[in-house]
Amino acid sequence: QKEVEQNSGPLSVPEGAIASLNCTYSDRGSQSFFWYRQYSGKSPELIMFIYSNGDKEDGRFTAQLNKASQYVSLLIRDSQPSDSATYLCAVNPGPGGSYIPTFGRGTSLIVHP
């Protein structure tokens, strides 16, 4: 059973702070990792994906991957109230395995003014 674990939160940070969202996964062979943002009552929206160990930056967002520790994180710099949402981590086994992603339950982020 492939598992993707996220703290459900809520994680509350003040506006302008760095929000750090974490995700661990059980399948050591996983190849690709995705972060989705989901506003209440809306569909998930992709914000970042990462395949290689290390950091990947896109604007205020940084994804960090450590395959040895089976850990992927998302950092949001200069957090804004509009970042308040649930962040879903998804893990895809990739080539040679199923292409079906496994989602975590999501972490609720609240950015307060």
Next chain:
Amino acid sequence: GAGVSQSPRYKVAKRGQDVALRCDPISGHVSLFWYQQALGQGPEFLTYFQNEAQLDKSGLPSDRFFAERPEGSVSTLKIQRTQQEDSAVYLCASSSGTGESIQYFGAGTRLSVL
């Protein structure tokens, strides 16, 4: 189309009724996924199509659930004899390729079974 379109957005069914949920993927997208999302949970995989072929249906919770994509475009998820535990948001996603292509989600259908 501009995005993945799902209909209806909301569906209320009496227990025992059959329901049909429609997904219209982004034009030209090969892959189509159905997910079930319960309140406070992440999306749970139901089934996957590559064009018209249903390659994986391992996530369908029972034989009351059936999905089809006969022409490789629009897909329908049918639930027969609905039960209260079927109440959830049903999400459809499509992607342009196979394997690890990025998935684009529709707005979902919120099903409530009374």
